[in-house]
Amino acid sequence: MKLKLERRAAPSALVSGATPVLAVIATMIAGGVMFWALGANPAEAIRIIFWDPLFGDFASYTRGQLLIKAGPLILIAIGLSLGFKAGIWNIGAEGQYIIGAVVGAGVGLAFYPTESRLIFPLMVLAGAFGGWAWAMIPALLKTRLGTNEILVSLMLVYVAQNILASMSTGLLRNPDGMGFPGSRNIARDFPAAANPELIAGTGIHWGVVAALIAVIFAYVLMTRHRMGFQIRLAGEAPKAARFGGVRPRRLILFTLGMGGALAGLAGLFEVAGPAGQISIDFNSGYGFTAIIVAFLGRLHPLGILLAGLLMALTYIGGELAQTMIGMPAAAIQLFQGMLLFFLLAMDVFANYRIRLGRTEVKA
Amino acid sequence: MQIMIFGQIDLILLLASLMVASTPILLAALGELVVEKAGVLNLGVEGMMITGAVVGFAVGVNTQSPAVGFLAAALAGALLSLLFGLITQYLKSNQVATGLALTLFGLGLSSLLGKPYEGVKAATLGKMHLPFLSDIPVLGPILFRHDPMVYLSILAVVAVWAFLTYTRPGLILRAVGENHEAAHALGYKVVRVRLLAILFGGAMAGLGGAYVSLVRVPQWTEGMTAGAGWIALAIVVFASWRPLRVLIGAYLFGGVSVLQLNLQAAGVAIPVEYLSSSPYLVTILVLVIISLRGQHGAPGSLGRIFHASS
Amino acid sequence: MNLLKSLAGATALALGLAGAAAAQDPVKAGFIYVGPVGDGGWTYEHNQGRLAVEEHFGDAVETIFQESVPEGADAERAITQMVLAGADIIFTTSFGYMDPTVAVAEKFPEVKFEHATGYKTAPNLGVYSARFYEGRAVQGTIAGRMTKSNIIGYIASFPIPEVIRGINSAYIHAKKVNPDVQFKIVWAYTWFDPAKEADAAKALIEQGADVILQHTDSTAPQAAAAEAGNVFTFGQASDMSEYAPSPRISSIIDNWGPYYIARVQAVIDGTWESDNTWDGIGPGMVKIGEISDAVPAEVKAEAEALRDKIAAGEYHPFTGPLNKQDGSVWLAEGETADDGTLAGLDFYVEGIEGEIPN
Structure with a gap:
């Protein structure tokens, strides 16, 4: 007797929907054991992580926070998914996020303290441009010289971090900040440039709106537009793509550019809203976490939307578990890792059928 | 010994310290190279390194033997990579996401395991002065007065190169990485080969991590590998998947990292912002020059899921 | 709206x-x-x-x-x-x-x-x-006395006032006891990266430094100094006593406990009021870790005397005459720096070579 995997012609919709639920249940069991081993009440810990952010005592606050946390993740992941689908590996979204924030905030602060309705839209453009330009470095090196984009985009993250540190202590440093590092607080002190909460208490700011638009845009692009078709073709059958009239250079420039621009936008919305200012440690890993979100969402716009919300839930829930029952941050990381493992492993049921027995069945 | 002087920097000492600085990335990158040669992309290097760092340190402290610590670190790295291997190879999960999850998992696991070892001092690995060789003027101190792991890492480069180039298992491994369908059709056990490669990659990452916690720093603190695993991944790409170039890449990166600090210490008038970005910029620049010659060499099946449709 | x-x-x-x-x-x-x-x-x-x-x-x-x-x-x-x-x-x-x-x-x-x-x-x-700079003054004194090469290495993190105050304070007091002393500063651009801190310490040692001060948090520089031999270091933030008596010859310890206890007590008593506390050695927020036996008795006595003078409020580490790096006058004879200037300090004092990155 042997277990055999048999590929499904198309992923099963029913199972696709059921596997995440199964994965969460499996994580609750495995995570519960871990929490128990750490001396916590497993049921309480799991309730705090998965239930309380949505329906707990402070849910009116934490629900909005879910959107604040998920917004940038979704926005970046959507951009990345276009490239990943085409087999183009931008793993430097963190750098593009930083540069978008720096350029966008820089443009805004240049107008301080002018009050004009035009400043914020201009910053949005500048943020997208910053991220786009930073992504164009690996894109152009790849299209012109054939340099591998994985290395270039990743290395540029570290360069971007140095630029960020330099800007925080130099050019963009708050002149009224007593010499401390960090820019003026855009969200608090510069209303014309701020990205405020649009409806109080909901957590919705322009970045969340942009993330939703990006989801719809990507959905339309991938299903209705020629570019989407080319992206899928290039990823699934590179050779056929070349015969099918796909111009690889254009594809590289488009997907890396989109990824960069959306990451840059995410950075701008964050710096002008929830974060408020440029500082040495402004970036907190959204660009890397978004890679997980993109794949967890199976590179599908709606999947990414859900994956982003789920990741945000584990972050917020994890924080609550730290505050409420003193769970170490490390245990939360381990728990997140487990959840991801289970989610990814359970994908097998959506894509494959499991058969028992010796006989081989032709699909 | 002040024979070769570059500005105010003693090149001999610089070379000696770059060998130490580069060893963790070299070990981890070499492991990842074998994994990728087999067609698997494991982005969890950082997670395996940090786990190797904590287990190596803990065992090294408890046994008072760095050597046993290194062995345990290799084992721990391999065990963690087995998790990745089982999920990606048998359950056909996406490798990129699984690798990133492994990094999260490893970071969390290591800091839980490491709690009792914060602020503890470990026994250090002695220097191995190779007889006669270490007395050679100029070159002796650079090349032959290191700890054994430095030599082992270089030996490992040669061994991996020879294995991939000249041995039959090495050939099979490359075939599996280039085209898993063809390899499968030829009767090779694709999944088994890949699992072994993944285990090797995990063990090497574990060794690299333990080198940080047992030799280079040496201490245990949370998150102490501070991104070295990511650099190791980049070095594999830099090397165009060739073992000898991994050595060059790791030494280049480690070298510029050490050099920029030396230049600062020597008071060279280059703005610090540029200096601290230089390791990354130089690596990009050199890769650009290499890629002008049009060599890529990424294994054909890299990152793709293999399913034996018999 | x-x-x-x-x-x-x-x-x-x-x-x-x-x-x-x-x-x-x-x-x-x-x-x-x-x-x-x-x-x-x-x-x-x-x-x-x-x-x-x-x-x-x-x-x-x-x-x-x-x-x-x-x-x-x-x-x-x-x-x-x-x-x-x-x-x-x-x-x-x-x-x-x-x-x-x-x-x-x-x-x-x-x-x-x-x-x-x-x-x-x-x-x-x-x-x-x-006021960590008070501790830096004590460190600088010990460092100036202990160096034989007259080169003191300084591992700095980011160019912010806190770090610049520390460099200046250490330099002023090292110079006071040893006019030939020279500072070599490496900016690591990180608060915490043990491997990089180890490399920075090695680079400084290779440049001739035999005393290393650090403004980053790991013990990696201590280990690098131990390996090099004949190099002295100071614990940062915590005592790092596992490297005593040498290379770690003293330390600056952040001691927040008493303040936290006092403030929580004030909440319990209902007497809490908004404050602006900037405490140093005197109230015990900054502690000087045990000066080890590797330091000669007279140097130890000198450092402890300075510590006690600072603690008693008889001496301010930034007391004129002091010039800025460009030679212009900062503090006249007997004048002490005001807290506002110190809080936003963004220049080196005269004698320190190199530029502060920005």
Whole structure:
């Protein structure tokens, strides 16, 4: 007797929907054991992580926070998914996020303290441009010289971090900040440039709106537009793509550019809203976490939307578990890792059928 | 010994310290190279390194033997990579996401395991002065007065190169990485080969991590590998998947990292912002020059899921 | 817009009531940390302070904390969630938490906030910091006496006033006891990267430094010095006594416990008021770790005398005559630096070579 995997012609919709639920249940069991081993009440810990952010005592606050946390993740992941689908590996979204924030905030602060309705839209453009330009470095090196984009985009993250540190202590440093590092607080002190909460208490700011638009845009692009078709073709059958009239250079420039621009936008919305200012440690890993979100969402716009919300839930829930029952941050990381493992492993049921027995069945 | 002087920097000492600085990335990158040669992309290097760092340190402290610590670190790295291997190879999960999850998992696991070892001092690995060789003027101190792991890492480069180039298992491994369908059709056990490669990659990452916690720093603190695993991944790409170039890449990166600090210490008038970005910029620049010659060499099946449709 | 504002106010009020209702239990003190409690340096010492609070008050006080909280939006949420969880006083322990703390403090006027190393205060928000430069003066004195090569290495993190104060203070006092002394400064551009700190220490040693001062948190430089031999170091943030008596010959210890206990006590007594505390060696917020036997007795005595003079308030480490790096006069004979200038210090004193990156 042997277990055999048999590929499904198309992923099963029913199972696709059921596997995440199964994965969460499996994580609750495995995570519960871990929490128990750490001396916590497993049921309480799991309730705090998965239930309380949505329906707990402070849910009116934490629900909005879910959107604040998920917004940038979704926005970046959507951009990345276009490239990943085409087999183009931008793993430097963190750098593009930083540069978008720096350029966008820089443009805004240049107008301080002018009050004009035009400043914020201009910053949005500048943020997208910053991220786009930073992504164009690996894109152009790849299209012109054939340099591998994985290395270039990743290395540029570290360069971007140095630029960020330099800007925080130099050019963009708050002149009224007593010499401390960090820019003026855009969200608090510069209303014309701020990205405020649009409806109080909901957590919705322009970045969340942009993330939703990006989801719809990507959905339309991938299903209705020629570019989407080319992206899928290039990823699934590179050779056929070349015969099918796909111009690889254009594809590289488009997907890396989109990824960069959306990451840059995410950075701008964050710096002008929830974060408020440029500082040495402004970036907190959204660009890397978004890679997980993109794949967890199976590179599908709606999947990414859900994956982003789920990741945000584990972050917020994890924080609550730290505050409420003193769970170490490390245990939360381990728990997140487990959840991801289970989610990814359970994908097998959506894509494959499991058969028992010796006989081989032709699909 | 002040024979070769570059500005105010003693090149001999610089070379000696770059060998130490580069060893963790070299070990981890070499492991990842074998994994990728087999067609698997494991982005969890950082997670395996940090786990190797904590287990190596803990065992090294408890046994008072760095050597046993290194062995345990290799084992721990391999065990963690087995998790990745089982999920990606048998359950056909996406490798990129699984690798990133492994990094999260490893970071969390290591800091839980490491709690009792914060602020503890470990026994250090002695220097191995190779007889006669270490007395050679100029070159002796650079090349032959290191700890054994430095030599082992270089030996490992040669061994991996020879294995991939000249041995039959090495050939099979490359075939599996280039085209898993063809390899499968030829009767090779694709999944088994890949699992072994993944285990090797995990063990090497574990060794690299333990080198940080047992030799280079040496201490245990949370998150102490501070991104070295990511650099190791980049070095594999830099090397165009060739073992000898991994050595060059790791030494280049480690070298510029050490050099920029030396230049600062020597008071060279280059703005610090540029200096601290230089390791990354130089690596990009050199890769650009290499890629002008049009060599890529990424294994054909890299990152793709293999399913034996018999 | 007005409607939005009043809505926001109503939410804040509702949330605030939730916070107040929970305050019946023992006093709850919250701590927000920028790193993991196991970093062995900055966050580790703040957590030691928290543990001191727990030990001192027993069941009368409950403490909660959250570690590795990124600055910005995550910090604001973490602080708010602590308020919602019923915290009566919250210590936010990194400069980057300044604006998030201010924002939350505005929403919850009945909760007390304490922000470390910042400068923005409010009726329910105090700030506190330590005069680490006082400790640097003692270090500089020992370093100036102990160096044989007359080259002192300094591993700096980021070019911010806190770090620049430390460099200046150490240099002034090293120079005072040893006019030939020269500082070599490496900017690591990180607070915490043990491998990089080890490399920086090695680079400085190769450049002839035989005493290393550090403004980064790991013990990696200590280990590098131990390996090189005949190089001395100082513990930073925590005592790092595992490297005593040599290479670690003394240390600056961040000692937050007494302050935390006092502030929590004030909340219990109902006497808490917004403060602007900048304490040094005198009140015990900065401690000089045991000067080891590797230091000659007369140097030890000299360093301890300086420490005691600073503690007693008889001596200020930044006392004129002092010139800026460009030779212009900063402080005239007998003049001492005011806290405002010190808080935003962005220049080297005369004699230090190199430029501050910006």
